[in-house]
Amino acid sequence: MKNTLIWLLFLVLALPLLLTACSDEDDTPATGNLQVNIQNMVGTAPLQLDEGTYTSPAGDTYSVSNFKYYISNVKLISSNGQATFAEPESYHLIAQGGKTAFELKDIPVGTYDKIELAIGVDEAHNHSTDQPGDLDPSNEMVWDWDTGYKFLSLVGAYTGDTESGALVFHVGGDANYKILTLNLPKAINLREQATFELSLQADVNELFQGPHTIDFDEMNSGGHGAGPSMVAENYSNGFLKVVEVK
Amino acid sequence: MAAFRNLLYLAIIPLTFACSPDKETEPKVEPYTPTPYQLTIPSHFPQNITVPPDNALTEEGVELGRHLFYEKKLSGNNTMSCGSCHQQDKAFTDGKALAVGIDGIAHRRGAMSLTNMQWFTQFNWDGGTYSLEEQARGPIENHDELHQDLEEAVHELQATTLYPPLFEKAFGSGTITEENILKALAQFQRTLISADSRYDKHLQGEEALTPEEVEGMQLFMTHPEPGIGLRGGNCGDCHGGTLLSMRTFHNNGLDDTFTDNGLGEVTGNARHNGLFKAPSLRNIALTAPYMHDGRFQTLEEVLDHYNDHLKYNSPNLDPLIIEASNEVDGKTLLLTEEEKRKIIAFLHALTDDNFVKDERFSDPHN
Numbered sequence: 001m002k003n004t005l006i007w008l009l010f011l012v013l014a015l016p017l018l019l020t021a022c023s024d025e026d027d028t029p030a031t032g033n034l035q036v037n038i039q040n041m042v043g044t045a046p047l048q049l050d051e052g053t054y055t056s057p058a059g060d061t062y063s064v065s066n067f068k069y070y071i072s073n074v075k076l077i078s079s080n081g082q083a084t085f086a087e088p089e090s091y092h093l094i095a096q097g098g099k100t101a102f103e104l105k106d107i108p109v110g111t112y113d114k115i116e117l118a119i120g121v122d123e124a125h126n127h128s129t130d131q132p133g134d135l136d137p138s139n140e141m142v143w144d145w146d147t148g149y150k151f152l153s154l155v156g157a158y159t160g161d162t163e164s165g166a167l168v169f170h171v172g173g174d175a176n177y178k179i180l181t182l183n184l185p186k187a188i189n190l191r192e193q194a195t196f197e198l199s200l201q202a203d204v205n206e207l208f209q210g211p212h213t214i215d216f217d218e219m220n221s222g223g224h225g226a227g228p229s230m231v232a233e234n235y236s237n238g239f240l241k242v243v244e245v246k
Numbered sequence: 247m248a249a250f251r252n253l254l255y256l257a258i259i260p261l262t263f264a265c266s267p268d269k270e271t272e273p274k275v276e277p278y279t280p281t282p283y284q285l286t287i288p289s290h291f292p293q294n295i296t297v298p299p300d301n302a303l304t305e306e307g308v309e310l311g312r313h314l315f316y317e318k319k320l321s322g323n324n325t326m327s328c329g330s331c332h333q334q335d336k337a338f339t340d341g342k343a344l345a346v347g348i349d350g351i352a353h354r355r356g357a358m359s360l361t362n363m364q365w366f367t368q369f370n371w372d373g374g375t376y377s378l379e380e381q382a383r384g385p386i387e388n389h390d391e392l393h394q395d396l397e398e399a400v401h402e403l404q405a406t407t408l409y410p411p412l413f414e415k416a417f418g419s420g421t422i423t424e425e426n427i428l429k430a431l432a433q434f435q436r437t438l439i440s441a442d443s444r445y446d447k448h449l450q451g452e453e454a455l456t457p458e459e460v461e462g463m464q465l466f467m468t469h470p471e472p473g474i475g476l477r478g479g480n481c482g483d484c485h486g487g488t489l490l491s492m493r494t495f496h497n498n499g500l501d502d503t504f505t506d507n508g509l510g511e512v513t514g515n516a517r518h519n520g521l522f523k524a525p526s527l528r529n530i531a532l533t534a535p536y537m538h539d540g541r542f543q544t545l546e547e548v549l550d551h552y553n554d555h556l557k558y559n560s561p562n563l564d565p566l567i568i569e570a571s572n573e574v575d576g577k578t579l580l581l582t583e584e585e586k587r588k589i590i591a592f593l594h595a596l597t598d599d600n601f602v603k604d605e606r607f608s609d610p611h612n
């Protein structure tokens with residue numbers, strides 16, 4: 001009996017805490033979330049590892065066995081300058097057959113009409129063993145801490161006009177960290193709707209064109225040095241596209 | 247917020263007690279109180295490891311696992327233990343090309359080194375098991391290994407004076423079970439962390455490597471790109487990162503045809519035939535002979551294989567290997583003798599003397 005009284009006392013004491021917890025939630029400034037989904041494509045066809053055969057912009061036939069890249073430092077921007085949201089610890093390793101989505105959480109309400117993101121890992125994190133987000137140092141994407149991370153890895157096979165063989169594009173090096181800004185076809189107004197979904201497409205063929213058309217007969221690997229890479233210049237131009245905001 | 251939720255839970259628990267009819271009886275005292283094992287994760291290692299929620303490491307569980315790892319009753323004729331093929335002074339290998347079990351029959355593959363397994367999710371050369379708990383049953387029961395029925399091992403251990411109290415302390419029951427044997431072995435193996443080589447000291451900012459070893463490390467980690475004059479040994483694509491393994495599976499061009507399909511046997515996918523795990527190269531100087539079938543006696547032979555003797559017609563040969571040469575339009579890797587020597591010098595810097603002498607990992611029955 002005495003025990004029961006003690007338990008009841010506990011409960012009575014706990015009730016205000018419960019109430020505080022609830023009202024706390026009401027008081028926090030309103031925030032929203034954005035789910036970002038990425039579909040890897042080759043032209044208009046979804047990328048399929050091993051199975052699919054594709055034609056490159058230079059006319060070579062190729063297949064892909066492994067495709068991964070870092071999207072990092074994601075920001076939402078309001079073009080009237082009123083609001084910017086930067087995702088903390090923003091490192092996402094997008095992998096065909098692995099992670100292809102992430103969620104931006106606790107975005108302060110506002111109207112955002114651009115998304116900024118980078119392909120690669122910024123210099124500060126590229127040579128450090130700190131590991132926020134997906135910067136696991138044993139995830140296939142690290143060389144060593146002099147060169148840093150591979151920003152993008154594409155491995156496969158090709159049949160060209162004169163030769164055939166393997167495709168190995170590993171792009172890393174601080175010079176190849178590229179920041180992209182994409183306009184959203186519809187502004188994300190988190191006052192009207194608390195959760196949005198953004199669909200992006202990444203087109204593998206865009207790695208091999210614009211500005212540099214890459215003919216696999218002449219170049220079937222690249223990016224292993226820290227110097228500027230043609231593939232990186234291509235991925236900063238047309239590789240990622242916004243498909244839909246809803 | 248989280249603190250408030252926890253308080254709320256605290257408030258609800260007594261509430262449920264208050265409602266239950268027989269609240270007069272005192273809550274039962276837990277029959278055992280194992281001490282959590284404080285596993286130190288090296289700061290330069292991946293931090294996001296997961297331990298199965300039903301097998302948290304405890305001091306008592308690890309100590310039991312250590313006894314079992316070196317326990318010959320886990321073999322059919324009580325002549326061998328896990329430690330027979332996984333010897334600490336050889337970084338938990340046995341120095342043999344192929345492991346040999348209690349019946350004198352050679353396994354078709356060599357005993358793998360046991361280090362840093364906490365960070366791996368697929369075990370054995372073919373990746374056929376997915377947890378250390380699951381893995382531990384295979385070598386005990388396989389006919390060409392310890393050839394012991396695990397149920398029989400339970401009876402033999404139950405009949406000792408040593409084990410029932412150790413199981414009691416570790417798992418709260420002196421009644422031994424197959425599951426608890428496997429759990430304890432897994433706990434012990436999770437403590438086998440090797441992170442104190444000179445390469446680790448280098449990663450932590452110390453000047454621990456000679457200039458030659460640093461050059462070897464750079465070659466090791468670099469995929470060659472002759473078009474821009476970048477020379478590389480092409481090792482890091484599969485053996486890179488702090489674990490010295492990308493945890494991936496590859497055909498590294500040993501044979502034109504396969505007598506052992508490796509990963510392909512597990513997945514049934516013909517594209518995986520001839521693929522084997524790229525093992526961690528930590529303590530590699532101690533774990534000769536090399537490859538899944540121990541065909542190479544020395545690190546020099548291994549380097550010669552990758553440099554000169556790859557079987558380019560091998561099905562599913564890894565693209566990372568096909569496309570790797572230090573000369574424009576070169577077919578083979580084309581490292582110089584000096585470059586091979588530097589890479590081997592770096593491989594010796596992966597030896598962790600403290601790991602192979604650590605008393606916590608040694609045979610407690612001696």
